[in-house]
Amino acid sequence: xxxxxxxxxxxxxxxxxxxxxxxxxxxxxxxxxxxxxxxxxxxxxxxxxxxxxxxxxxxxxxxxxxxxxxxxxxxxxxxxxxxxxxxxxxxxxxxxxxxxxxxxxxxxxxxxxxxxxxxxxxxxxxxx
Amino acid sequence: xxxxxxxxxxxxxxxxxxxxxxxxxxxxxxxxxxxxxxxxxxxxxxxxxxxxxxxxxxxxxxxxxxxxxxxxxxxxxxxxxxxxxxxxxxxxxxxxxxxxxxxxxxxxxxxxxxxxxxxxxxxxxxxx
DNA sequence: CCGTATCCAAATAGATACTG
DNA sequence: CAGTATCTATTTGGATACGG
Numbered sequence: 001x002x003x004x005x006x007x008x009x010x011x012x013x014x015x016x017x018x019x020x021x022x023x024x025x026x027x028x029x030x031x032x033x034x035x036x037x038x039x040x041x042x043x044x045x046x047x048x049x050x051x052x053x054x055x056x057x058x059x060x061x062x063x064x065x066x067x068x069x070x071x072x073x074x075x076x077x078x079x080x081x082x083x084x085x086x087x088x089x090x091x092x093x094x095x096x097x098x099x100x101x102x103x104x105x106x107x108x109x110x111x112x113x114x115x116x117x118x119x120x121x122x123x124x125x126x127x128x
Numbered sequence: 129x130x131x132x133x134x135x136x137x138x139x140x141x142x143x144x145x146x147x148x149x150x151x152x153x154x155x156x157x158x159x160x161x162x163x164x165x166x167x168x169x170x171x172x173x174x175x176x177x178x179x180x181x182x183x184x185x186x187x188x189x190x191x192x193x194x195x196x197x198x199x200x201x202x203x204x205x206x207x208x209x210x211x212x213x214x215x216x217x218x219x220x221x222x223x224x225x226x227x228x229x230x231x232x233x234x235x236x237x238x239x240x241x242x243x244x245x246x247x248x249x250x251x252x253x254x255x256x
Numbered sequence: 257c258c259g260t261a262t263c264c265a266a267a268t269a270g271a272t273a274c275t276g
Numbered sequence: 277c278a279g280t281a282t283c284t285a286t287t288t289g290g291a292t293a294c295g296g
Contacts, residue, residue, distance in 0.1 A: 010181050014166050020237030021162045021230055027240065029157050031289065034149045038142050047258055053138050058290050063259065073244050084257045085296090094243055101236050102149055108229050109148030112155065115222055116201050159269065175278050186270050191279065212277045213276085260295075269286070275279085 027072050028098065032057050032065045034105075037091070040075065041099055044090035074098065155200050156226065160185050160193045162233075165219070168203065169227055172218035202226065 010018070028034060035054050039045060045053070051062060066089060069075040074095035080086040138146070156162060163182050167173060173181070179190060194217060197203040202223035208214040 010167060011170075014170065016238075017231070017234035018163055018166045020234040020241065021166070022237070023241055024233040024237035025153075025157055025162065027237075029153055034153065035138075035146055038146045038149070039138065042139075042142065051258095056290095058292080059259070060261090060291080061289055064289085072240075079258095082257095085259085087258060094240065097239070098236065101232055103145070104229055104232055105152040106145040106148040108226065109150070109152035109155075110144075111225070112200075112222065113148070113151055179278090184270095186272085187279070188271085188281085189269055192269090207278095210277095213279085215278060258296090260293105262293085263291090265288100265290075267286105267288075270284080272282090274281080276277105 024101075027074070028102075030065050030068065032061065033069060034102065036062075036065060036069065036089075037074070037095065037098060037102060040089060040091045040095065041102075044078075044088050047087050047089070050089065069095070152229075155202070156230075158193050158196065160189065161197060162230065164190075164193060164197065164217075165202070165223065165226060165230060168217060168219045168223065169230075172206075172216045175215050175217070178217065197223070 028037065032054060035057075036050065039050060039053055047062075047066075050066075051057070051059065054062065066075060066077070070077050073092055076090045076092050078088045078090065080088075156165065160182060163185075164178065167178060167181055175190075175194075178194075179185070179187065182190065194203060194205070198205050201220055204218045204220050206216045206218065208216075
């Protein structure tokens with residue numbers, strides 16, 4: 001009759017899923033991480049290409065996010081010992097394994113926007 | 129031969145998905161939002177039950193996150209005009225529609241942890 | 257070209273006393 | 277009970293000059 005347990009406290013299964021969800025968010029939740037991941041799903045890119053593609057990100061932050069993705073093993077950093085230097089960023093298989101999740105997030109986000117922001121173009125200019 | 133286009137700039141489709149992904153993250157990405165959502169997936173709860181279930185959250189922050197979830201229409205707030213006051217929080221259908229996504233996030237998070245943190249229990253106590 | 261170092265701003269989270 | 281009001285701390289992001 002009761003659901004989960006008498007006090008509605010978080011049960012073990014929920015706790016474990018919660019922890020895993022939080023972990024996922026900590027990995028992909030950075031300000032530019034989804035952008036970077038979407039970029040790299042199209043194929044490997046050099047640092048400067050990323051910088052150009054991702055408008056508005058500063059060098060410091062871009063590098064920070066890349067380093068985090070790297071230490072989370074989503075991104076591989078390949079350094080070619082040349083002059084001038086060349087560095088390529090590429091998704092690891094773990095990184096590529098995010099694609100379905102990112103797609104689902106995109107789908108849900110689109111749905112949510114449609115449901116919560118019904119038909120903007122029908123309201124001409126916003127009176128107040 | 130070329131992929132997407134010549135300069136590897138973000139194309140329209142990627143841009144749209146990126147935007148939707150960012151939107152999803154802005155909705156569920158708060159510090160306690162996944163916790164709250166997992167709780168409410170088990171059923172409606174009163175404010176104080178949430179407060180007790182979610183250890184470590186302060187009142188201010190809990191209310192803030194609930195208000196954001198409410199204004200994003202994931203959570204319904206039901207006020208009973210009684211003394212003492214009673215308020216229940218419940219997922220809307222839009223909130224419930226997050227369940228598959230949260231499940232997938234949990235699955236990916238668990239997988240990622242397994243791949244990046246191999247077999248903790250094999251290292252006895254951590255020497256350094 | 258590919259960053260790092262430094263400094264700064266903004267957003268987010270937290271503790272806690274108080275109120276209808 | 278269910279919050280709000282303050283105040284503070286921490287975390288995150290940003291601009292930009294400089295270095296290997």
